[in-house]
Amino acid sequence: MTVKADRTYTISQLAREFEVTPRALRFYEDKGLLMPRREGMNRVYSHRDRGKLQLILRGKRVGLSLIEIKEILDLYSIDQRAQAQTALKRYKARVVALEAQREDVEAAIEMLHGYIGQLEGFLAKPAAPNAMANARAFEQEAKKRLEDAH
Incomplete structure (x- = not known):
């Protein structure tokens, strides 16, 4: 039986699951946000890459810049608590900005x-x-x- 952490995904599988284009995944790779391993010419995404993609898309959805998202992702391998603190700080700042925008729109x-x-x-x-x-x-x-x- 395959352990979920060992599960791998093709670019097509992730693109379909998250409703993004393969081009978007390659773009995130070019920006250093995703780093799939290669098997010949094919990209092989790990369960961890899948989790990173979830964080990337969540960050984009709430208006974080790719630089902010990369900072959060990079902290994972250094210190998960620091990652959580940084994400919390960024999310709180976005809430403040979005609430101000909502007031302007209203x-x-x-x-x-x-x-x-x-x-x-x-x-x-x-x-x-x-x-x-x-x-x-x-x-x-x-x-x-x-x-x-x-």
Whole structure:
């Protein structure tokens, strides 16, 4: 019976399992994040490589840079506690940044709702008799300027 830690994976198997392209796996290898062993021309990924890929994708998903992810991965072989502390620090920093972004997004949405309400209120009022003629004339002039520019 094969021990799970001894299990190996091909590039296609990992790509399929994690829904990434083989090119993405090669990119992570080029960046020093994954280091599969070679059997001839084939890459052979270990169970540990699979775990690293999980961490890479989790880090990317929450917005960590590849440099930050590499720092966390590199600490594993030195000191797992230091790795966990570094990951915790990075994750907490991302939470702060994402919460600030959420506040900005919520404020922008609220502003947009206000603008939408103002515009809908304006458009709900009857148009001045010559408003449509003015709008058509403006559109024709804009179209003519665009044609002249080409």
